[in-house]
Amino acid sequence: MRKPFFFFISSLLAALITTAQPTQRSSDLMYPLLIKPKLNASFGEMRPNHFHMGLDLSTEAKENLPVQAPADGYIARIKIESGGFGRAIYINHPNGTTTVYAHMNRFLPAVETYLEKKQYEQESWKIDLSVPAGLFRVKRGQIIGYSGNTGSSEGPHLHFELRDTKTEHCLNPLTNGISVEDHVSPEPKQLAFYDYDKSIYEQVPMLIALIKKGDSYVPASPIDLPFEKVAVGILASDRSDGSYNPNGIYRALLKQGEQKLAGFTLENISYDFTRNINGHIDYVHRYKGGNYIQLLHRPKFFQEDIYAGFAGKSFLLNTNNIERYEIHIADAHQNTSVIAFSIRKSGSQVKKIWSGQPIVYSQKNTYQVDGIKFDFSPDAFYDGFHMQVLTIASNDFEEKSKSYQVQPDYIPVNSSFRVSIQSSQSNLDTSKLLIRKTIKHKIEIKKAVYDGFGFSAMFRELGAFQLIEDRESPLVQFNLQKGALVKSGTLISIAVSDNNKSIKSFEARCNGKWLMFKPTGTRYQYQVDDHLPIGEHLLTAVVVDEAGNKTFAQLPFKRL
Numbered sequence: 001m002r003k004p005f006f007f008f009i010s011s012l013l014a015a016l017i018t019t020a021q022p023t024q025r026s027s028d029l030m031y032p033l034l035i036k037p038k039l040n041a042s043f044g045e046m047r048p049n050h051f052h053m054g055l056d057l058s059t060e061a062k063e064n065l066p067v068q069a070p071a072d073g074y075i076a077r078i079k080i081e082s083g084g085f086g087r088a089i090y091i092n093h094p095n096g097t098t099t100v101y102a103h104m105n106r107f108l109p110a111v112e113t114y115l116e117k118k119q120y121e122q123e124s125w126k127i128d129l130s131v132p133a134g135l136f137r138v139k140r141g142q143i144i145g146y147s148g149n150t151g152s153s154e155g156p157h158l159h160f161e162l163r164d165t166k167t168e169h170c171l172n173p174l175t176n177g178i179s180v181e182d183h184v185s186p187e188p189k190q191l192a193f194y195d196y197d198k199s200i201y202e203q204v205p206m207l208i209a210l211i212k213k214g215d216s217y218v219p220a221s222p223i224d225l226p227f228e229k230v231a232v233g234i235l236a237s238d239r240s241d242g243s244y245n246p247n248g249i250y251r252a253l254l255k256q257g258e259q260k261l262a263g264f265t266l267e268n269i270s271y272d273f274t275r276n277i278n279g280h281i282d283y284v285h286r287y288k289g290g291n292y293i294q295l296l297h298r299p300k301f302f303q304e305d306i307y308a309g310f311a312g313k314s315f316l317l318n319t320n321n322i323e324r325y326e327i328h329i330a331d332a333h334q335n336t337s338v339i340a341f342s343i344r345k346s347g348s349q350v351k352k353i354w355s356g357q358p359i360v361y362s363q364k365n366t367y368q369v370d371g372i373k374f375d376f377s378p379d380a381f382y383d384g385f386h387m388q389v390l391t392i393a394s395n396d397f398e399e400k401s402k403s404y405q406v407q408p409d410y411i412p413v414n415s416s417f418r419v420s421i422q423s424s425q426s427n428l429d430t431s432k433l434l435i436r437k438t439i440k441h442k443i444e445i446k447k448a449v450y451d452g453f454g455f456s457a458m459f460r461e462l463g464a465f466q467l468i469e470d471r472e473s474p475l476v477q478f479n480l481q482k483g484a485l486v487k488s489g490t491l492i493s494i495a496v497s498d499n500n501k502s503i504k505s506f507e508a509r510c511n512g513k514w515l516m517f518k519p520t521g522t523r524y525q526y527q528v529d530d531h532l533p534i535g536e537h538l539l540t541a542v543v544v545d546e547a548g549n550k551t552f553a554q555l556p557f558k559r560l
């Protein structure tokens with residue numbers, strides 16, 4: 001009787017141990033590549049306008065490495081686009097998670113055939129396809145395709161994401177079953193101190209370098225601050241074993257003794273709010289060429305929950321009596337580094353008067369001056385600031401209004417806002433108007449539509465705005481002469497250019513039937529295959545720019 005009882009207890013214990021980690025969704029995932037695990041980027045790392053939502057797995061700078069399913073499941077979605085993920089495949093697993101593989105090259109032959117059939121059905125190369133659940137089942141360890149460098153990928157690697165299937169929130173794969181050797185603690189480099197009474201956009205942080213002393217990191221110089229309500233930010237990076245890539249950290253925690261005052265954990269991030277990265281970092285410091293400083297306190301307006309678990313303003317440090325603070329920074333494997341410091345109040349500061357209209361966070365804001373109007377929704381800004389618009393006269397033929405330069409232009413905007421501009425001229429072709437936005441020599445063009453005040457479009461970034469007219473149609477050029485002879489494998493290439501570099505749509509048809517051309521830079525390409533029967537053909541390309549100017553181009557040719 002003793003023996004079975006012992007077995008009962010030990011199996012009960014085993015059950016307790018395996019269920020003791022409620023946050024873990026997939027306790028044991030196979031690494032998706034067949035090589036030694038190595039990270040090029042971690043989860044939650046800081047990128048322009050988004051958190052990094054997965055892991056970048058090193059493919060040792062090579063393409064076409066086999067990718068395997070980390071667990072049983074089925075292919076649920078295929079997405080093809082020229083930017084972003086490039087060629088991506090999504091697998092749903094029975095435990096309620098989805099894994100995503102981006103920047104891929106080829107998928108399985110049966111999947112490629114299905115995909116091409118759907119692209120022809122929908123007459124679109126760019127596609128976001130839901131795949132019926134039973135169609136392509138995959139087993140743990142089964143090859144699902146080959147890695148690549150497609151989409152907005154800076155060099156070959158596999159971008160891997162783990163999501164909650166229902167909410168589509170991205171989970172940190174390193175704390176949910178993907179293992180990568182890591183015994184290296186994060187490296188803190190700098191502390192940044194902010195006056196919480198001021199807008200983060202209207203101050204320069206006090207930056208303090210950190211040096212390693214014994215087991216912890218300490219400030220290289222005393223921290224004397226001329227203000228009382230102190231918020232803190234940190235510059236830190238992390239590496240895994242055998243990797244020299246500085247990756248992002250997983251957690252930062254501000255403590256006073258045993259009391260936890262503030263901090264963030266990069267564990268679960270939603271795509272809806274990934275742009276909140278611009279509130280999490282000292283955006284202005286980064287904009288002006290500095291590193292990514294991460295704030296330990298919740299910004300004044302913020303939608304993500306990476307700061308969960310801290311009440312009120314507990315993050316504010318006290319300069320009135322000298323306290324000892326610690327910041328613990330950890331990677332996903334709980335390798336931890338400790339920063340120990342104290343601060344003191346020293347001197348006082350002169351209050352700067354900012355000119356311009358106050359823009360208030362968490363509130364609707366309208367800014368209007370002669371000839372231009374901006375409408376910002378309550379979720380547009382993470383903190384307040386003062387806004388001005390400088391007006392610069394225009395004399396260029398295509399420019400139909402003055403140029404309006406927003407100052408400062410380095411304030412991050414969370415949600416799209418409407419810009420409406422009145423024209424200074426009367427001889428307008430109102431169907432061909434665009435708004436051109438320029439920031440740091442980067443141009444964005446949007447079609448402008450009359451809204452009662454002026455001609456308007458939506459933007460998500462400040463800069464200089466101007467109304468322009470575009471009557472020029474795109475230029476379209478074939479790589480073949482009229483009457484050319486082609487055969488299986490011949491590349492038909494169509495070069496497309498536009499005066500405003502704003503192609504809105506491209507379509508090619510052969511004798512009226514849609515033919516799949518693939519965008520590659522400024523060209524659209526098709527390699528002759530079974531979709532083109534032997535005989536005489538007439539290829540028609542229709543290209544439309546943002547203003548709606550349209551170009552038809554035709555090429556008669558013959559397939560041998």
Ligand SMILES: [Zn+2]
Nearest residue numbers: 041055056159
């Ligand atoms: Zn990535």
